[in-house]
Amino acid sequence: MDELTAERGAPAALGATVHDDGIEFAVYSENADDIYLCLFSATDITESRRFRLPGRQGGVCYGFAPGLQPGTRYGFRAKGPYQPTEGHRFDFSKLLVDPYARALDRPFVYSPALATAPEEQLDSAPFVPRALAVSPSPDARPLPFRAPGFTYELLVKGFSQRNPGVSAEKRGTLAALAEPAVLDHFARIGIDTIELMPIAAWLGERHLHQLGLSNVWGYNPITHMAPDPRLAPGGLAEVRRVVEALHARGIRVLLDVVFNHSGEADETGPTVCFRGLDNKLYYRTPPDNPGLLINDTGCGNTFAVDRPPVARYFVDVLRSWVETTGIDGFRYDLATVLGRLPDGFSIEAPFFRMVAADPVLKDRIHVAEPWDIGPGGYQVGSFPPSWFEWQDRFRDDVRRFWRGDAGLVGTLATRIAGSADIYDRGGRKPSAGFNFVAAHDGFSLADLTAYVEKHNRANGENNRDGHNDNHSWNHGVEGETKDPAIVEARRRDVRAMMATVLLARGTPMIVAGDEFGRSQKGNNNGYCQDNETVWLDWAKADEKLIAFTGRLAALRKRYPALSLDRFLTGAPIDGDGVPDVVWLKEDGKPLAVADWTAPDRRFLGMALHAPASDPVAGHNRVLVYFNAAPGDARVRLPLPGPTGIYRLALSSDAPDLAPRVVDHRADFVVRGRSVAVLIEENVSPA
Structure with missing residues (x-):
């Protein structure tokens, strides 16, 4: 390849676009005078060939390089004013990586040579990764949208x-x-x-x-x-x-x-x-x-x-x-x-x-x-x-x-x-x-x-x-x-x-x-x-x-x-008239106004209700207790439904505790510095 042409350039496709007979290059700069394409072999310390991108459309500089193959190593250099007080910092001694590069031949490693002033004329190419011209496979498919979950x-x-x-x-x-x-x-x-x-x-x-x-x-x-x-x-x-x-x-x-x-x-x-x-x-x-x-x-x-x-x-x-x-x-x-x-x-x-x-x-x-x-x-x-x-x-x-x-x-x-x-x-x-x-x-x-x-x-x-x-x-x-x-x-x-x-x-x-x-x-x-x-x-x-x-x-x-994507409001969310949440004290009663800001309160319970996921088994009521106090809390559980029982599903103070049925007629102990979860389950009458 002896020169780049503008006739085959594609200013709408930035970066390197690989074709069977060559590669199109395009880069965006509104204030550069010229952009140069720099080509490297696998062993080059500095570029072996350099070409000015001949085409320009608005801020896009572009050109077509016939004969180049996938895997070509390249970078850019930009000519323009070095006027820091005006915001311009063009420096032709600095090799620039294509912002649209999809592959690099090595990682970035910091070197003081990357930050030298233009008057030092220190070529940064030995310290800069080369972009690799690759043909990505644009047919990957994400999963259908849903909220992220856990x-x-x-x-x-x-x-x-x-x-x-x-x-x-x-x-x-x-x-x-x-x-x-x-x-x-x-x-x-x-x-x-x-x-x-x-x-x-x-x-x-x-x-x-x-x-x-x-x-x-x-x-x-x-x-x-x-x-x-x-x-x-x-x-x-x-x-x-x-x-x-x-x-x-x-x-x-x-x-x-x-x-x-x-x-x-x-x-x-x-x-x-x-x-x-x-x-x-x-x-x-x-x-x-x-x-x-x-x-x-x-x-x-x-x-x-x-x-x-x-x-x-x-x-x-x-x-x-x-x-x-x-x-x-x-x-x-x-x-x-x-x-x-x-x-x-x-x-x-x-x-x-x-x-x-x-x-x-x-x-x-x-x-x-x-x-x-x-x-x-x-x-x-x-x-x-x-x-x-x-x-x-x-x-x-x-x-x-x-x-x-x-x-x-x-x-x-x-x-x-x-x-x-x-x-x-x-x-x-x-x-x-x-x-x-x-x-x-x-x-x-x-x-x-x-x-x-x-x-x-x-x-x-x-x-x-x-x-x-x-x-x-x-x-x-x-x-x-x-x-x-x-x-x-x-x-x-x-x-x-x-x-x-x-x-x-x-x-x-x-x-x-x-x-x-x-x-x-x-x-x-x-x-x-x-x-x-x-x-x-x-x-x-x-x-x-x-x-x-x-x-x-x-x-x-x-x-x-535990997982409905609805704000808890204390109002019913289905036809049975049961609130979606009742905030509870240790005695099983709802929190009063003064309880919400009481400085010594470290305990919060909640009785959660949601439409049944399984109409036969129920599982639409969950009790959760948070006890940040150092001591245990003795809790009065709400009455379950006519055919309901409570099963302790999890207690954070005993992570390997097996689930077990608890008697709602007796006080339930929530250990200090722990969270407990109880599930209401329906059982068939004897």
Whole structure:
């Protein structure tokens, strides 16, 4: 090939489009003077050939390269002004990765050479991955839409690196999730949906490079369509095989995407993609000082998703994942950025409108992390009606209740009832809110009961990073202990919180490893701990907690009173006139007005009613008791129906207790720091 032609170029198809007789290339830049295609062999340190893209249509530079084959290694260079005070940072010495790349020949690794100034004329090509021109298979099919159900947030490497059920060659990779032992574990705990933490190719932060640490969470992406070669060495085909294996078990897959910022960091950061293609287009800058970058993300830059070309790029990213791998939906990191317009957040922002109109994306699952650190960044409850949201109110209120904070019975009831104060508008349902007590960001579930303070010094920031207000407690000893009484008390609290998540209306979510007691030894920001801090220690798994989690999930699925996607209101929902919930005190009477805010009340009961799933067996009434007090509570049970009995289905203080019939005429004991579930069953008269 001696030259590129514009006649065969396809400006509507960005990236590299492979044909039988060559490859079309197209890239978007409104402010570059010229874009050059750089071609590499497998052994080239710098490009062996360089061609200017000859065609231009609006902001699209394009050209056709006859004779090039699939697997061609390539990158771009951009010519244009280097005028930082005007927002332009073009630097021809920097090799740029195609933002539409679907495969890379190596991972990103930070090097100071990526951030040198243009006057140094230091070629960055030896330090930048090459994009691979590939032909994706756009016929993958996600499962039919349904609400996510019990969701399991999962860090690929952390989950699989020390998993004994994973073969050695697959440990630390996405392929581990298709191993039979792993699939069996998912079935055992009853999850419906896996939420994968980011797998798109990312670049580590400069300060971590200097500290000898590395980013393991992946919230620092560059090429949003290409899986990171460290996690998916088989590329998109490997991702697709894993998704298909999970689909075969009825498990949906969400992908955590980071459309709020890139790994190019602040104004002094590396130039590897968007900054070099068109800094002024892709990133938000202050109107009165375009030489700076707006930092609504805390990561140095913020994508200008309000601009249609940028919004279109991210919509194309989503379509690529769905069409080539069958991904069922997405969780959006710091999602307020997606709706941030110059005058504030709006669900009419271009990205939301494009997703809603797109035939591939409109019926997918979309989950927002509904906050960022910019002005007006907290938007819990404000996303489009069809979207789901993480909600920190459930997290914090449930933690505080089980810590023993005063006057929280009413608040707990609001969260268990589906958080109507947040979501009961615009036709939304309780499932709109993701209920969690622990997520990847913050203390693990077990560490909530073992650490009052964060212990993040290993992160190299003098313990300044991570949340300070964790609503945690330690039972009198900070950190690990061999005291059997403290160990058991902590385990009891973990089970009580796990039960609260799975017995509340809404979408329950836990983090991989919390079902068996994972600990990060008090580190509540393990993003840079690519080591045993975040690698799950399966050898220390609490088997009783695993079984207990599975029992909770099974109860939730079996009994509509625990899983209906309706807010609990205290009003009847069918023709029998029975309220959907009655909130109960220990004496079996409904809570009075004063009880809801009583500072010393640590006990809450609820009698749940739902239409019978089985008209013969009944099973339409469930009693749930939450006792955060240290002492036992003696409870008067409501009278069952004429042919009804109560069966204790689960008690969190005794996770392996077999279900048993209880006498409703005698007081029922709810142990301190525990949750109990009783099912009313109909029996045939003698």
